Amino acid sequence: MREIELSLTQTQRIRLQRALEKLQNISSKSNANASVTIADSIPVNFEDGVLKGHGTSELDGQVVATVCGVVERVNKLVYVRALRSRYKPETGDILVGRVIEVSQKRWRVEINSNQDAVLMLSSITLPDGIQRRRTPVDELNMRNIFEENDVISAEVRNLQHDGTWQLHARSDKYGKLDRGQLISVPSYLVKRRKQHFHQLDQYGVLLILGCNGYVWVGELIEAKDAMEVDSVKEFENSNTSTSGVYSLLVDEPSYTPLEIRQNICRIANAVRVLSILGFNITVEVILELFDLSTSLNLDIHDMLGAEFCVMVAEKEADRRSTVYKRKG
Structure with missing residues (x-):
């Protein structure tokens, strides 16, 4: 649970503590085999050629967790998905972001991650709705579509070779908010x-x-x-x-x-x-x-x-x- 920052009376603090303890007990019972904390042992069979992924390490012949989270298994790969971590984009994610820069044929969008994303002019639906090649006039009118501090919705398209995530907003449901x-x-x-x-x-x-x-x-x-x-x-x-x-x-x-x-x-x-x-x-x-x-x-x-x-x-x-x- 996150730290609660509320002005609580003594009675409210006791009630809240009881409710959170009840929730924690239920969560630990339902996820007893999946949830791990730091230094917890993760049962694996080394004979199957297990691959140790993120959040795991080998200690005294056992695979132990190095972060708090949930154990995930993908074929032979075993890793721990941290419960509290910085957002990492995945292809197809629906995002809400804020435009922070308008540059040549692209907008730079802040998406609450460790780096900003890029929305190309060619990856949006133009206001006239016509599918056509982008012209220099479209590039000059980019600020009429999105400008700095505009809030937009978009979808993660892919990861570029330079490590930048590219967005697209081709559907009518995406765009300025x-x-x-x-x-x-x-x-x-x-x-x-x-x-x-x-x-x-x-x-x-x-x-x-x-x-x-x-x-x-x-x-x-x-x-x-x-x-x-x-x-x-x-x-x-x-x-x-x-x-x-x-x-x-x-x-x-x-x-x-x-x-x-x-x-x-x-x-x-x-x-x-x-x-x-x-x-x-x-x-x-x-x-x-x-x-x-x-x-x-x-x-x-x-x-x-x-x-x-x-x-x-x-x-x-x-x-x-x-x-x-x-x-x-």
């Missing part, structure tokens, strides 16, 4: 899943859980296809109304309704609570905290208070205990 909040959490709290984009239609919120530990909570804006863009071009000078049509070529209203702004703040605070407690961040748990806070009639800022965090820890301990008993 605005009207929302960017939250930084430890990357190990966001597990790789099939879906990292979540459109919460009932709240009007777009939630992106970046594998790099950057979480975006913003207004859900409908994306329109190329036919609608052409329709706007055709009728923009006529008397036909084009209200409600959103595209990169049409000015969108800059106003976000109050209810959606409140939903964004409440979901963002739910993410912060999970980060404070060191719980895995998933859309299911986030929505549970959202519903819990509304059922208790809590103000948005009260979600970051000590009492709510302690209550979340207790409920999570009870939930995991029930699941463990069912499995047992």
